[in-house]
Amino acid sequence: LFDLPENHLRTATALEVCAGYKLFNVVVDTDRTGSLILEKGRLRKRVTIVPLNKITSRVVRPEILNEAKRQAPEKVELALNLVEYDNSVKKAIEFVFGNKLICEDPETAKKVTFSDKIKTGSITLEGDNYDPEGRLSGGSRRTSSSLISKFAKYKALKDDVTKIRHRLDEISSIIRKINLVAD
Numbered sequence: 001l002f003d004l005p006e007n008h009l010r011t012a013t014a015l016e017v018c019a020g021y022k023l024f025n026v027v028v029d030t031d032r033t034g035s036l037i038l039e040k041g042r043l044r045k046r047v048t049i050v051p052l053n054k055i056t057s058r059v060v061r062p063e064i065l066n067e068a069k070r071q072a073p074e075k076v077e078l079a080l081n082l083v084e085y086d087n088s089v090k091k092a093i094e095f096v097f098g099n100k101l102i103c104e105d106p107e108t109a110k111k112v113t114f115s116d117k118i119k120t121g122s123i124t125l126e127g128d129n130y131d132p133e134g135r136l137s138g139g140s141r142r143t144s145s146s147l148i149s150k151f152a153k154y155k156a157l158k159d160d161v162t163k164i165r166h167r168l169d170e171i172s173s174i175i176r177k178i179n180l181v182a183d
Helices: 008-023 029-041 064-069 087-097 106-113 148-181
Strands: 026-030 049-051 076-078 100-101 122-124
Touching: 008 087, 008 100, 008 122, 026 029, 029 049, 049 106, 064 076, 064 106, 064 122, 100 106
Parallel strands: 026 049, 100 122
Antiparallel strands: 076 100
16 A cells, blocks of 8 residues: 655665554455455455544654654654555555654664653664653564565566566567568
8 A cells, every 4th residue: 555665665674663563454445345345255364454434543743743853853754754655545554654753773763752842652773663651672673674675676576567568568569560561
């Protein structure tokens, strides 16, 4: 439902931590659609269905984001602002990425998370999670790249294949026309 622009690929681990299990939710248009999928979808495993007509999201208020950027210029951004998405799924993307700040480093994360004017959860580029209630999580991460960055690369390759196929169709059409003239 979203794209990670190439200029934000370095935030993939932080965004994956931000999304957590929500990354695998199934988004549907209405709660009725979700009910039909659960009843008649022959699902092989448990899924969480997120109906766009019922979902509520909490997005960091602009004044809080501005204060975080004032305290740590060029080192903090709202996770929601790092991804691209279609407006039709805005509520679902806000639900996943709307309430966390992505910070360059642990010092910035501590500064903005525990500031009396901000008090908003943050995640470092390495994936360490800072919560204003005092919870911290992080440490050793697997060495392979994040799922989000792999998927971004997959989508880029898929786009390349589509462009190449389109160009191939154009060239094939030109060859057919040349063959007709030659015949």
